[in-house]
Amino acid sequence: MNVELTDLTRRFGRTTAVSGVTLEAGPGVFGLLGPNGAGKTSLLRMMATVIPPTSGRLRLLGRDPGSYAPRREVRRKLGYLPQSLGYYPGFTVADFVEYFALLKDMPPGRVPAAVAAAIEQVGLGDRARAKLRTLSGGMLRRAGIAQAIVNDPDLLLLDEPTAGLDPEQRVAFRGLLREFGQRATVIVSTHLVEDVGAACTEVALMEQGRIVFHGTPAELTARGEGSGAAGDAPLERGYSAVLAAARSVPAARA
Amino acid sequence: MSGTDAGPPDVDLGRVWLAVAAQVWRREPGWAERAARRLLRSPGLARALVTTPSLLLGWLIATAVVLAAGAVATLGTGTPYVPLLAPAVAAAGIAYAYGPGIDPAWELSRSMAVSDRMVLLVRALAVFGLNAALGLAASAASGVTAAVTFGWLVPMTAACALALAAATLAKSANVGVAVGLAGWVITVLSGNAAAGRLTTAVTDSALVLPYLAFAVCCGAIAAYATRITRGTS
Numbered sequence: 001m002n003v004e005l006t007d008l009t010r011r012f013g014r015t016t017a018v019s020g021v022t023l024e025a026g027p028g029v030f031g032l033l034g035p036n037g038a039g040k041t042s043l044l045r046m047m048a049t050v051i052p053p054t055s056g057r058l059r060l061l062g063r064d065p066g067s068y069a070p071r072r073e074v075r076r077k078l079g080y081l082p083q084s085l086g087y088y089p090g091f092t093v094a095d096f097v098e099y100f101a102l103l104k105d106m107p108p109g110r111v112p113a114a115v116a117a118a119i120e121q122v123g124l125g126d127r128a129r130a131k132l133r134t135l136s137g138g139m140l141r142r143a144g145i146a147q148a149i150v151n152d153p154d155l156l157l158l159d160e161p162t163a164g165l166d167p168e169q170r171v172a173f174r175g176l177l178r179e180f181g182q183r184a185t186v187i188v189s190t191h192l193v194e195d196v197g198a199a200c201t202e203v204a205l206m207e208q209g210r211i212v213f214h215g216t217p218a219e220l221t222a223r224g225e226g227s228g229a230a231g232d233a234p235l236e237r238g239y240s241a242v243l244a245a246a247r248s249v250p251a252a253r254a
Numbered sequence: 255m256s257g258t259d260a261g262p263p264d265v266d267l268g269r270v271w272l273a274v275a276a277q278v279w280r281r282e283p284g285w286a287e288r289a290a291r292r293l294l295r296s297p298g299l300a301r302a303l304v305t306t307p308s309l310l311l312g313w314l315i316a317t318a319v320v321l322a323a324g325a326v327a328t329l330g331t332g333t334p335y336v337p338l339l340a341p342a343v344a345a346a347g348i349a350y351a352y353g354p355g356i357d358p359a360w361e362l363s364r365s366m367a368v369s370d371r372m373v374l375l376v377r378a379l380a381v382f383g384l385n386a387a388l389g390l391a392a393s394a395a396s397g398v399t400a401a402v403t404f405g406w407l408v409p410m411t412a413a414c415a416l417a418l419a420a421a422t423l424a425k426s427a428n429v430g431v432a433v434g435l436a437g438w439v440i441t442v443l444s445g446n447a448a449a450g451r452l453t454t455a456v457t458d459s460a461l462v463l464p465y466l467a468f469a470v471c472c473g474a475i476a477a478y479a480t481r482i483t484r485g486t487s
Binding site: 048068072075076080082085086087088092094100102104105108111112113116117120125128 | 273275276279280301305357361362363364367368
């Protein structure tokens, strides 16, 4: 298993963002669904080794990222797209992707080819020498995805990757996700249910820091059948039904 | 992008294009980055160093202008302003070397194999070194005595360490600058009140040890604030 989380908890002061999450994920595309504030981003940041868990056990790519050497090894094989991607306005797309390839400790000789491949994969080849400040929001998002995949990661963590992408780009991006999912563990945090239905092999639904559903998209869809839950698509109705059930048993959550 | 339809059957045009693009798009490192690569033995760290916000051209020009103005004021009035300005300018530079809100891709950088703690250390040392060099040049140009020319280096170390500790603890460059500047102003005014001279803070040799002790304490705080938390049980 590339990701093993056992009773993982993260608190910020008195707020518990992630509460006792236990999860395993191997190769494939894993969707993390949930409403705003459910704890998806905090969970992803822990898996990206940006923040440590308050308690619980975290193993990534078979290593404990709590100490320096394994953490560095994990980070070499990690791709991460944060929710809000900061960028250097004066960098070109190629500079930006190359910068993070170097920070990922890639062998310098391999960097130019990897940068070119990543930029082409996200369809930014014609804007590779454009300054980031001149790009649209969707293009910036794709530049962010390019830096995440430049090292051909074994673990790819994407926080709201399709935000700002137009429908055509989203379709192409889902294809890229499926391609990566053949050999790597891809975890996608999103609130767009259709992304999960189209690209994910497994899905977890978070609510108030907890996993309230874990299964396949088909199983999530089945939860909505005959429930009368709101939603335009079967998967959306499954999502709504699971959330409604989780919210109706606050005592059980406590 | 296989592109094999239009080309000879044994040539993968997609791969050819990627090889061409790799060469066309690659960024040639400047002399500073090449030197940093040799010194640090890490291309990633070298690139992180040359993107330090407080080492960018605009910031360096501003630093040089402030110190040059101090040198001119010293020549005009006889009061050694450069030794009083240099620690404050360096402290601001250190606080603005790395951190959330200052480094645009800070969140992303924290997930990288090149540790952000190492990036902070290398950037802070580079900013300190460059400010020390600029300050020494300005101080020498202002024609003050040798004691005053070099006397501010230790207080500058303390002011920089204070700014770094505050910035890392508060995770805010602005807090670092505010605390560093406030600390230095209080020190200068206290020296003035005690001995009647504005330059007491940089000329009194009895203060060297306290400055160094203070700098070590602040360095320890910064190291603690940026420690690698085990975080798993």
